[in-house]
Amino acid sequence: MSELLKVPTMAEYTAQGKQPEVLFWVGCAGSFDDRAKKITKAFVKLLNEANVEFAVLGTEESCTGDPAKRSGNEFLFQMQAVTNIEVLNAYEVKKIVTACPHCFNTIKNEYPELGGNYEVMHHTQFLKTLLNEGRLTIEGGKYKGKRITFHDPCYLGRANNVYEAPRELIQKLEAELVEMKNCKRNGLCCGAGGAQMFKEPEKGDKDVNVERTEQALDVKPEIIAAGCPFCNTMMTDGIKAKEKESDVAVMDIAELIANAQDL
Amino acid sequence: MNYVANLIFAIILIIGIGYFAKNVKKLIRNIKLGTAVDLSDNKPQRWKNMALIALGQSKMVRRPIAGLLHVIVYVGFIIINIEVLEIVIDGLFGTHRVFSSIGSAYGVLIGSFEILAVLVFVSVILFWIRRNIIKLNRFWKNEMTSWPKNDANYILYFEMVLMMLFLIMNATDVPFQNMNSGNVISQYIAPIFSGFSESTIHLIERAAWWMHIVGILIFLNYLYFSKHLHILLAFPNTYYGKLTPKGQFNNLEAVTKEVKMMMDPNIDPFAAPPEGTEGQMPAKFGASDVQDLNWVSLLNAYTCTECGRCTSECPANQTGKKLSPRKIMMDTRDRLEEVGKNIDANKGEFKDDGKQLLDNYITREELWACTSCNACVEACPVSIDPLSIILEMRRYLVMEQSAAPVELNNMMTNIENNGAPWPYNQMDRLNWKNE
Numbered sequence: 001m002s003e004l005l006k007v008p009t010m011a012e013y014t015a016q017g018k019q020p021e022v023l024f025w026v027g028c029a030g031s032f033d034d035r036a037k038k039i040t041k042a043f044v045k046l047l048n049e050a051n052v053e054f055a056v057l058g059t060e061e062s063c064t065g066d067p068a069k070r071s072g073n074e075f076l077f078q079m080q081a082v083t084n085i086e087v088l089n090a091y092e093v094k095k096i097v098t099a100c101p102h103c104f105n106t107i108k109n110e111y112p113e114l115g116g117n118y119e120v121m122h123h124t125q126f127l128k129t130l131l132n133e134g135r136l137t138i139e140g141g142k143y144k145g146k147r148i149t150f151h152d153p154c155y156l157g158r159a160n161n162v163y164e165a166p167r168e169l170i171q172k173l174e175a176e177l178v179e180m181k182n183c184k185r186n187g188l189c190c191g192a193g194g195a196q197m198f199k200e201p202e203k204g205d206k207d208v209n210v211e212r213t214e215q216a217l218d219v220k221p222e223i224i225a226a227g228c229p230f231c232n233t234m235m236t237d238g239i240k241a242k243e244k245e246s247d248v249a250v251m252d253i254a255e256l257i258a259n260a261q262d263l
Numbered sequence: 264m265n266y267v268a269n270l271i272f273a274i275i276l277i278i279g280i281g282y283f284a285k286n287v288k289k290l291i292r293n294i295k296l297g298t299a300v301d302l303s304d305n306k307p308q309r310w311k312n313m314a315l316i317a318l319g320q321s322k323m324v325r326r327p328i329a330g331l332l333h334v335i336v337y338v339g340f341i342i343i344n345i346e347v348l349e350i351v352i353d354g355l356f357g358t359h360r361v362f363s364s365i366g367s368a369y370g371v372l373i374g375s376f377e378i379l380a381v382l383v384f385v386s387v388i389l390f391w392i393r394r395n396i397i398k399l400n401r402f403w404k405n406e407m408t409s410w411p412k413n414d415a416n417y418i419l420y421f422e423m424v425l426m427m428l429f430l431i432m433n434a435t436d437v438p439f440q441n442m443n444s445g446n447v448i449s450q451y452i453a454p455i456f457s458g459f460s461e462s463t464i465h466l467i468e469r470a471a472w473w474m475h476i477v478g479i480l481i482f483l484n485y486l487y488f489s490k491h492l493h494i495l496l497a498f499p500n501t502y503y504g505k506l507t508p509k510g511q512f513n514n515l516e517a518v519t520k521e522v523k524m525m526m527d528p529n530i531d532p533f534a535a536p537p538e539g540t541e542g543q544m545p546a547k548f549g550a551s552d553v554q555d556l557n558w559v560s561l562l563n564a565y566t567c568t569e570c571g572r573c574t575s576e577c578p579a580n581q582t583g584k585k586l587s588p589r590k591i592m593m594d595t596r597d598r599l600e601e602v603g604k605n606i607d608a609n610k611g612e613f614k615d616d617g618k619q620l621l622d623n624y625i626t627r628e629e630l631w632a633c634t635s636c637n638a639c640v641e642a643c644p645v646s647i648d649p650l651s652i653i654l655e656m657r658r659y660l661v662m663e664q665s666a667a668p669v670e671l672n673n674m675m676t677n678i679e680n681n682g683a684p685w686p687y688n689q690m691d692r693l694n695w696k697n698e
Contacts, residue, residue, distance in 0.1 A: 005696060007693070007696045009693070026692070026695075028682075028683040028684055028685065030695075031683070031687075031691075031692045031693070031694075031695060032683060032685055032687045032691075032692075033685075037695040037698065040695055041695065056693065058692060058693040059689055059690050059691075059692050059693060061682075061692055062682030062683070062689065063678045063682050063683050063684060065678070067674060067675075067678070067684050068674075068675055068678055069512060070512075070635050070654070070657075071657060071661060071667055071671050071674075071675065072549060072654065072656075072657030072658040072659070072660060072661035072662065072667070073658075073661045073662065073667075073675055074514070074515045074518045074548065074658055074662065075518055075521070075522065075662060076675055076678060076679060078514065078515075078518050078519060078522040079522055079525075079526075079679075080678065080682070082522055082523070082526055083526075086526075105508075105510040105511070108508075109507065109508050109510055109511035110511060110512065110514060113514050113519075114514060114519065154510075154634070154635075154636040154637060154638075155510050158509055158510075158636065158637045158638070158640075158641050159508060159509045159510025159511075159637055160508050160509075160510055161508070185641055186576070186638075186641070188578055188581075188638070189578040189634045189636035189638065191578060191634060192634070193634040193635050193636050194633050194634045194635030194636070195671055195674065196634050197684075198670055198671060198673075198674040198684055199631070199668050199670035199671055199674075200670065201582075201584070201632070202579070202584045202585065202586070202628050202631060202632040203583075203584070203585075203628075204579070204582045204583035204584040204632075205582065205583030206582040206583060207582065208578045208579070208581075208582050208634065210582075211578070211581060211582050212578075
């Protein structure tokens, strides 16, 4: 199946003297994390299905610097940022889509001051646009009537006020969207942000992801939908900690749509 | 004889306002100890935020019970203070209810004050019950030691007493009661005093009048020493609040210059810095003490009224970690006060006291527990940003002290070496395509 994936690089486009419609910024998790790679592929399938002319940077992509910046390492962040901006500007990139809210936030908000000005979209926003333009159609299919709750990623929701795009996509699946006690601007963090993903938590009486998973389980969903590879990992771990793997799945919205299409 | 009262009144008024003005000057000086940041941009949006968030209380009412009670106390206090204007004129010129000459409108005015006074009184009692009987969790967190708890209660007692004095003053004002206009509440309190002689009632009226105005002046001066400064500072604080998306953290300009220089192939790495640029590098990166924070963070600290909404929304705090965004603000204010007192004691010069905000007030464990999720920023009803203080202190720890937790150092080494937080080769970035 994977041989069907068309994943051209910016270098290939440029060699042909062409410019893609959009650059897909894969991100470190999407490139290397086994779980997140599945999200990357699901999103690429949808891009292929909608005949979107996109490209990736491939081996020319590097960490945006988000975890370094949130840890306090402004030097490392700006080194990463300036290097990435040089590559992006050399390719004259205008529009970027990414499935990682951390990359999304950093490129959209923190790169412009350093010379990187692009239109940046989260993949749920981009998919919504494809639907509105009629380039992609969603049939409810296997998710029709399923109880799905959406976990707002902090860096998409509170950080950038994107709440509706992911929810509209879930509703397009004809699924039953149920909201957790803390949702949208009051959403509870999964525990991964601010570089917490890469370290052990401080001493406390519970892990943040377990707290959030309990909130999700309270509304008895069949699926917890996520829009961030790190949230996905944290919620999946939470489900494991609660021994609910057989009842509840954690899925990215791109995966839900791709599966519904049997892609 | 009459003039003695006027004179005493004028002296009390001058002392009360003068002492307050002196402390306001100190407050401004302390806030200016912070580093410069230019917020002269986007004035229309800033005025709008102030009107909506501070004046309009838009974020208070997100929690409906506390929000409604707060709006009553807030509106009550602002409106009842019109009465203070009358008291001041009466006190200075020896008149009695000088505004009563406006006729029937006066009755409507005082009548509405009386109703508001009762509503404020009831709200304040409910606030007291929430703190002391129901013991709402956020009022009993670790950082709520004895002073913050007492401070909160003193403020409530003040308000109860002031409202009571206002109503007693009206109830014992015989001419006012005889007018029978505007005494909507006090007419039911007046019968309590009906057994007293006329002169005793007059004495009670005078006592209530004096205690009311003196109480207000004491309360005004108490503000500087308490968490209650928010009634004034909420306005500038919401005006200067962050306008960019919450996820956007500032880029350190000094670092940008360094990085651009490092990336520029035309720059001679051994060249001496150009004339006059030696002193331009900041003394240090990030913040280890209050003077390293920008002045908005310091204004934030004085504005905080310790309501604890931030802490109750914080994922780290909810799961038992030491981090509490409210404590970050309280520590910043307490340290700033300490620095201010140090300056006062040393003739305007800060003398090193061997202490700093980091470690002496805010521990590293608190700083590293933050997920940067912005829940605290979203929760604050007056646009305080605890996250920016946490970030500045992390910057100090990492860039000045290389004191990040070891796993984070590994993560950063990975980014430096292979462009990802994990030890994977950058050349393998597209391998997923064929897996």
